[in-house]
Amino acid sequence: MTARILDGKAIAARLRAGLAARVAALPFRPGLRVVRVGEDPASGVYVRNKDKAAREAGFDSATLHLPASATEAELLATIAVLNADPAVDGILVQLPLPPQIRTEAAIAAVDPAKDVDGFHPLNAGRLAAGQPGLVPCTPRGVMHILAEAGVALRGARALVLGRSQIVGRPMAQLLLGADCTVTIAHSRSRDLAAECRRAEILIAAVGRPGLVRGDWIAPGAVVVDVGINRLPDGRLAGDVAFEEAAAVAGAITPVPGGVGPMTIACLLENTLDAAIARRGGA
Structure with missing residues (x-):
């Protein structure tokens, strides 16, 4: 199986173009x-x-x-x-x-x-409670990628590998809000490979290059690689061994060109949302 490549760069360009059109119409x-x-x-x-x-x-x-x-x-x-x-x-x-x-x-x-990073404790609490608020940009970008790819989220088994306040925890909350069955795994989890193999949607966000191997992936799973790691030779690599995983997965994001461009696009989306909310929905 050869995985479909989820082109975050192209998705981000479309999102930014849409935001630019909305901004142009504002006073x-x-x-x-x-x-x-x-x-x-x-x-x-x-x-x-x-x-x-x-x-x-x-x-x-x-x-x-x-x-x-x-x-x-x-x-x-x-x-x-x-x-x-x-x-x-x-x-x-x-x-x-x-x-x-x-x-x-x-x-x-x-x-x-004005917290367009979505990191303030009040916004984190709103997300955890399922209330409207500003959401961290990278997890928001992942949700855009999944939507653009037509991934069916309701009831899907999703695994978030990583538990940071910036990506892992808010990512899990967004997936839970989309009716996924969510597991959070991390460095202390027993048998990470087995946890990953159960996932229909795997979000890797641990900051360890090549940690997730091809035999950790369930056939046909959707793999979103949030990791951006600088190797000793200067190349960028994700948390997933891309070539191995792409031979098994149904869809996968590359590094670079996957989640990274979405983070900046979603920062602009958050800023526009904040601007409109501060002006009473103008």
Whole structure:
């Protein structure tokens, strides 16, 4: 069996085009502000890509760059200014942060109505309770991919490999909300291979290149690889051994070109949602 390739790059392009059309019809430009602290190279590339995508879609986007020596108080003061700015609809604090700044303090400081990363405890609680709120971008992107692929979710056995607050846990909540039967597996789970083989939908998000082998995949399963890992030779690799898995799965996302582009597209979708909600559904 040769798996169908789920082209996240193409899906993201269609989503961004749709968002651009919606923004063009609005009497305002949704405002997105990214706060970056320090000089992490990967963060720099990611932030530039976010700015480019936002501007191409008609958003008012800018990055505020603080030095690596910035204190927690300085970052929180910057966030407070953005919270109070009526032109700002979405705030994203780029992770990772320098060690002198507590990540949880920065996340909690963002106005939940402007929390377009979906990480604030209030938004996490809303998701867990099945209530409307801003959802983390990567899991939202995975749901778009599954919908575009026509994957039947109701009653399907789904396994989320990874339990992070950024991907694993919210991913499980979204799948549960779509009526999947959901299992969360992680580094302490017994017999990960057997857990994976039971899944009709497998979401891998552990940050370990090639962890999921071809013989871990149920024939015909849908495999979504969230992992983006830099190998010693500079190549990018996912958490799934792609060639092995593609020979067994029914559909699979590549790395790169799978989930990654969807994360930025869903950041813009969250920002537009936040902008409209803040204006009373305008």
